[in-house]
């Protein structure tokens with residue numbers, strides 16, 4: 001297989017045309033370095049990069065990692081030679097246009113209508129920070145609430161924003177405690193709902209929460225950094241009713257660098273009401289923010305942002321639109337892979353599935369003869385290590401910690417001899433995982449033996 005090298009001629013041709021464009025401004029000596037030295041250092045880099053795990057290969061079924069779409073890589077590399085800055089329209093007119101177009105496509109996917117407000121960010125963390133910042137401005141005297149399974153970043157960002165955070169307890173299936181919410185409704189200004197938790201890919205019950213929030217005048221922020229693009233194929237998911245409610249959220253975070261095939265450096269934030277632009281502190285009246293000449297830098301907490309990221313996303317969305325017969329086909333395979341894996345492990349006498357997948361993440365563990373949770377943890381760590389030690393015949397998983405209480409409430413036959421249990425977790429975010437599932441299941445059984 002050629003991987004990225006087969007796309008080099010496309011990049012080379014485009015680079016050449018860009019050089020011609022550069023020269024059209026008049027000849028100018030470039031300040032590049034001695035190419036022999038560059039090659040030497042790049043060789044060193046190449047060797048050091050081999051210290052990575054095989055994120056590209058389906059045997060890597062660990063964390064949320066995969067290489068970008070080759071077209072995104074070509075686009076990003078090409079645009080980076082110009083290095084436009086999407087802070088302001090003047091910093092990169094074409095890539096700023098591309099950013100707006102790409103963000104419009106994401107907004108259309110979630111069901112937001114014009115006018116809305118949105119832009120790309122360098123990651124989901126800063127996108128969530130922007131959403132929580134706006135949340136605090138709108139309800140300055142109230143708390144921001146999220147469930148115990150929300151990413152830790154929300155609690156930390158509340159600390160950054162000097163805003164009180166309220167953790168909502170969840171049941172074993174990840175459903176928020178509605179009695180708790182009801183009891184605290186006077187204190188809550190904004191509720192964060194995670195669609196696709198980082199841990200197990202749980203989709204929180206947005207449709208119920210949106211209804212509850214409407215009655216209680218609570219703002220809803222959806223953290224769909226991981227799961228957002230699954231909206232495209234949500235009619236295939238058990239959680240479809242919650243995805244239908246996405247357009248009712250006040251703000252939404254979706255990371256193109258998670259499931260949008262982008263290199264790192266690409267998150268996004270959308271606000272349903274463009275009036276929130278006023279909180280980004282600017283002299284202009286609010287109408288500025290809906291004018292055709294929207295300055296992306298005026299509605300972003302970040303200043304400089306890579307125009308190359310917008311170019312990469314824009315190109316990817318031309319090739320794989322946010323439709324079932326586009327990115328949807330890839331996402332469907334990741335769901336199918338997780339389901340196939342879960343079914344195979346469920347059938348096995350040697351493994352137990354911890355939670356059936358809602359998206360493309362499965363948690364599981366080897367059955368322990370002693371029924372002690374400490375033995376489960378030990379077996380998981382052993383298998384995790386054994387898989388990594390076999391380069392071409394192994395696998396890469398991730399470890400996931402759950403409390404003994406949570407674990408034994410699902411598996412009452414197990415005895416708690418420790419406070420936490422370490423189980424296994426696999427993120428099947430590559431379409432190539434689907435065909436590899438039988439082989440992965442075989443390897444897992446073989447290494448456990």
Ligand SMILES: *Cc1c(COP(=O)(O)O)cnc(C)c1O
Pocket residue numbers: 122123124125126128151153194196197198223224225226255258267
């Ligand atoms: C990954 C993730 C984030 C953080 O996004 P980054 O792009 O890593 O900064 C936030 N929330 C959820 C649910 C995530 O999965």
